[in-house]
Amino acid sequence: MSDDVQHHIQNYKKVGMTLGVLTVVTVGVSYIDFAVPLAITVALIIAATKASLVASFFMHLIEEKKVVPISKWGFGTILATLAVTALFFLMVIFIPIFGHADRVGEYFTLPNANAPVVAADQH
Amino acid sequence: MDIPYTVAERPDTGVNNVKLGIWLFLASEVMLFGGLFSTYVLLRLMAVEWPFGSDVLNVPMGTFNTAVLIGSSVTMVFAYASLKMDDLARFKKFMAMTIGLSLVFMVVKGFEYSHEFDIGNFPSTSTYLAIYFTMTGLHALHIIGGIIVNSYFLGPGSKMWETNKAQFTNRIEAAGLYWHFVDLVWIFLFPILYLL
């Protein structure tokens, strides 16, 4: 039991240091002159990596699957809830955007792009 | 009366009540911040012009705060591990460090906000500032909540260690899960608001 905790503590230290490194990477990457969509993608990937480390090791999610599964698909209760939540989270993020993109008689452009801007967004 | 499975794991679900409860709560928090992230995306897409975060906000301060908050997450999980190793004194040390780091975060935030107000940047000035203040403000409220809960567990709440070690450890695990979530939100907030 004590060895188990020691093993965990080693992991916490490694994850902590990795997070520190990734934070430096996050800031460093922001100085590179990417186009906006690419910059956003890269930043989100790095953030997602950091988030996964926190969730898996600090929040012990990586151990959840090893517990007795409640269904034949092998998910624990918590992972199943989180999967459902993730789905609805994506829903609430993306639908308003698509709604904005798909408007009657308007031309959709990204800001700071060189496309002809119809003053479509201000109503 | 005893409610079963508060601390003990229920065999067919593999969790105890507190753990399930806190994860469900965090699921609702994901949707809360999700609503705000959705707002951010929509406002930015609609904007005629949107400033680069680094032009408005202080990136070194934000980076420092990110390191501080991640550090507090590390100390929080060490506090939990200390209880698993049956070491109350070590737990208190790490919990105090967690609270200390959180307070540092809040002080730096205070400096950032007052600087913005000094140069005339208010939430009403632009949609960028509106979403910046709202998201970091709500996040800060969550940090304050965490400070209060953690302080309770450092102080009067730790008496439970004498009567029911397992339940106290369980509670610290729950508090830890909440705290890591608060850290998680900031891990996304920082690049989105400060760097992009």
Place this chain on the structure above:
Amino acid sequence: MSDVTTTEQAVDAEHGHEHEELSFWRQYMFSLDHKVIGIQYAVTGLLFLLFGFGLMMIMRWQIAYPFQPIPLIGGLLGESRAPGGVMLPEFYNQLGAMHGTIMVFLGVVPLAVGGFGNFVVPLQIGAPDMAFPKLNMMSYWAFFLGGVVMISSFFVPGGAANSGWTSYAPLSVFATTGQTIWLIGMIFLITSSLLGALNFLVTIIQLRAPGLSFMRLPFFVWAQLVTGFLLLLAFPPLEAAGVLQLMDRVVGTSFFMPSGLVYADAPADFSGGGTPLLWQHLFWFLAHPEVYVLILPAMGIVTEILANNTRKPIWGYRVLIASLIFLGFMSFIVWAHHMFMTGMGTTMSSFFQTTTMIISIPSVVILSAMFLTLYGASIRFTTPMLFALAFIPMFGIGGLTGLPLGLAAPDIHLHDTYYVIGHFHYVVAPGTLLALFGGIYYWFPKATGRMMGDLLGKIHFWGSFIAINVVFMPMFIQGLSGMNRRMADGGTQYTMNQDVLVWNTVISWGAWALAFFQIFFIINFFWSIKKGRKASNNPWNATTLEWQAPSPPPHGNFLTPPQAHRGPYEYSVPGAQTDFVMQGDADGPTTEPAKV
């Protein structure tokens, strides 16, 4: 079975300790017992329902007899609301917004989820209480405080919120102080619901008695489980939106304020860059799952009553569960059918139209299962059964009238008309409310140890059933002819409405008749607490676990820890001695739920 006075001693002996006498405050006001909290929620919810109904009755006077002095209470309303007893349009708008808010958030949800859920669910799953009793108690008081805040908004300068229960920006951002109070009240109510939902989910997942697998749960518990997920995941975006609207109102941000807005002939003092559509997306992301929160507990109640009074298992248990889960999931992806008229393009409209049509399928399946349960049944026309039977056609009408609204093309004509009011009220008023009343008659004996009066109950039912149809059916006629909603003059200023204005008086008198028949319920309710016919543990000869507990159950609920041995609806089992076998009865055949 032992009667109430010795059960406390039996429980104490079981637990091996004496229960000290709790003070009045700890035992009734701040109790941790789910039964007390459930009754608190139910009674408070019923009071708010009555209040919200009262607001509507005043509105119906204005609609039927526009700008005529309100009788009886006109003079009491004050100069700022009704000078000379004649309602100001501003006050009409306040009544409208608050009627919706109060009925949905302070009335139906607290009664259906807080009241019925809290009281019945732990008993039906064989648990001693909810998973988190202290959280339960705090959830009730957060709800109560939210209600106080909401009602207090009537008394501030400018009156209560008046931008509809939907609080659309930018109108709501410019509205009077009452709107800010509405937003603060909503934050209390949302917090209460979130914490409550969490409690239900953990309780149902973790505290089921031994032998009570998920597929042996009563449908009512399943309904509360899905409702809990809807509340947990759908409410937070509205909480976020509420914060954003507060920011717009109090701090002057422009989350919902577009650029170039002109208000009262002057450019509005906002930075601009926002959009009113953001509010609509975030609001309806909650508000659509919210309407399923309104209906699912009612469906659960009806199912319990139907099984019991047909002496048959519910038809299609597995299909019902699958439909329930599918319905819950789909309810998250239909919300923009409330926004067809906002200038969405065809891709978005088609998407939401399609999902809305798909979501009608599980509703029809559930209704069909209820209807098919009646086939070959031995129907007992008890008072709860009358309400449950009425639910089926009433929800049918409500659901069917939703179809043209869910299709983008007819919605162009019907949006924001009385047709919409007719549709959603049919689902909630003749639908959910009738079911909730049925549930009160059904579980009253368990909560109090006494039966409600049968004659008063039947008068209450028939009077309410007829009156409620008189109120809402003509609204479809008015809406189809184009009469808009939310008009303080009852629609008289529009030439196109002239032919259907006559229905205004009919509807109003129907509403007042409906109010009259509730008197029978109120008298019955209070009289029966003291003087009702004494009830045994199981007066309805029902099967589910709550009927194993004493009536009323003591602290800790069961005298011996219950265990489930079979499905929840083992009625008329071939070869059994009686026409029902209780779920927790150790003797008797062990069965699984029927395959279909």
